[in-house]
Amino acid sequence: MGKIVVAFDLYGTLLSTESIAKELASLFGQDKATSIAAVWRKYQLEYTWRLNSMKKYEDFSAVTRKALLHALAEHNVSLNDQDLNKLMQAYDSLSTFPDVNAALKRLEKNSSIDCVVFSNGTDKMVSNSVNGSEDLSSSVFKDMVTVESVQRYKPAPEVYHHLAEKVGKVGEMDTMWLVSGNPFDVTGARTVGMQAAWVDRAGNGWQDKLGLGPTVVVTSLEEAADAVEKHAGNAQ
Ligand SMILES: *[C@@H]1O[C@H](CO)[C@@H](O)[C@H](O)[C@H]1NC(C)=O
Ligand SMILES: *[C@@H]1O[C@H](CO)[C@@H](O)[C@H](O)[C@H]1NC(C)=O
Ligand SMILES: *[C@@H]1O[C@H](CO)[C@@H](O)[C@H](O)[C@H]1NC(C)=O
Numbered sequence: 166m167g168k169i170v171v172a173f174d175l176y177g178t179l180l181s182t183e184s185i186a187k188e189l190a191s192l193f194g195q196d197k198a199t200s201i202a203a204v205w206r207k208y209q210l211e212y213t214w215r216l217n218s219m220k221k222y223e224d225f226s227a228v229t230r231k232a233l234l235h236a237l238a239e240h241n242v243s244l245n246d247q248d249l250n251k252l253m254q255a256y257d258s259l260s261t262f263p264d265v266n267a268a269l270k271r272l273e274k275n276s277s278i279d280c281v282v283f284s285n286g287t288d289k290m291v292s293n294s295v296n297g298s299e300d301l302s303s304s305v306f307k308d309m310v311t312v313e314s315v316q317r318y319k320p321a322p323e324v325y326h327h328l329a330e331k332v333g334k335v336g337e338m339d340t341m342w343l344v345s346g347n348p349f350d351v352t353g354a355r356t357v358g359m360q361a362a363w364v365d366r367a368g369n370g371w372q373d374k375l376g377l378g379p380t381v382v383v384t385s386l387e388e389a390a391d392a393v394e395k396h397a398g399n400a401q
């Protein structure tokens with residue numbers, strides 16, 4: 166029986182982007198910052214999906230920066246290069262959600278499970294974020310898999326197949342788990358036959374109407390670890 170691979174989405178799943186929201190608030194005040202952050206996120210996603218549709222690629226740090234400029238323009242504000250760089254650098258020192266490390270340590274002890282980071286960031290952005298986050302116990306990760314060499318973003322199937330290649334699971338998609346807070350990522354993984362735990366920290370329930378839902382819905386990473394071990398145990 167081969168190992169189970171658990172692939173964790175990074176931003177919004179392991180690492181909280183709260184500190185970026187704070188940085189924005191210090192520049193524009195709370196109300197405007199909340200609105201800018203939401204629009205920034207919207208364009209960040211929209212840009213990656215538009216690039217996928219056009220079969221073009223720009224790396225995630227370029228996408229993130231351009232999405233921010235778009236959000237600022239819509240709010241009739243602008244930033245100098247220094248403040249822009251500061252916001253982008255905030256990605257290198259994000260903090261970990263409180264439920265993350267205990268779950269990772271537990272999975273690290275289980276020899277039939279391998280954990281990897283799986284992100285659409287660039288190699289550099291992801292390793293900076295993982296190494297730069299003081300509190301993330303990063304030793305658990307066997308690999309950091311990004312979309313950089315595929316030049317497509319989630320939820321393009323190529324991205325999940327690339328993960329399978331990197332971890333030696335080609336043709337065994339159902340032995341890989343995605344753990345993600347992003348519904349579109351969950352649906353993308355399920356569509357190519359992976360298992361997926363959707364992390365619903367806000368407790369809103371699954372609302373996405375397009376395609377396949379998650380294998381399990383969890384409210385914390387500890388529950389995700391439980392679900393992976395239990396499900397894999399039953400399958401044996
Ligand atoms: C890309 O990955 C980042 C980091 O894991 C995540 O925050 C974002 O939701 C992802 N976006 C897309 C379009 O896949
Ligand atoms: C931005 O400015 C335009 C033109 O002055 C105005 O119509 C619009 O409402 C402003 N938008 C915001 C979000 O303040
Ligand atoms: C992050 O840590 C990994 C593993 O310790 C190392 O291979 C990588 O070079 C580091 N990346 C950066 C940007 O420091």
Ligand SMILES: *[C@@H]1O[C@H](CO)[C@@H](O)[C@H](O)[C@H]1NC(C)=O
Nearest residue numbers: 169275277278393394397398
């Ligand atoms: C380790 O994970 C496997 C599933 O891959 C599970 O069957 C087993 O119970 C887990 N071991 C422990 C000690 O939880």
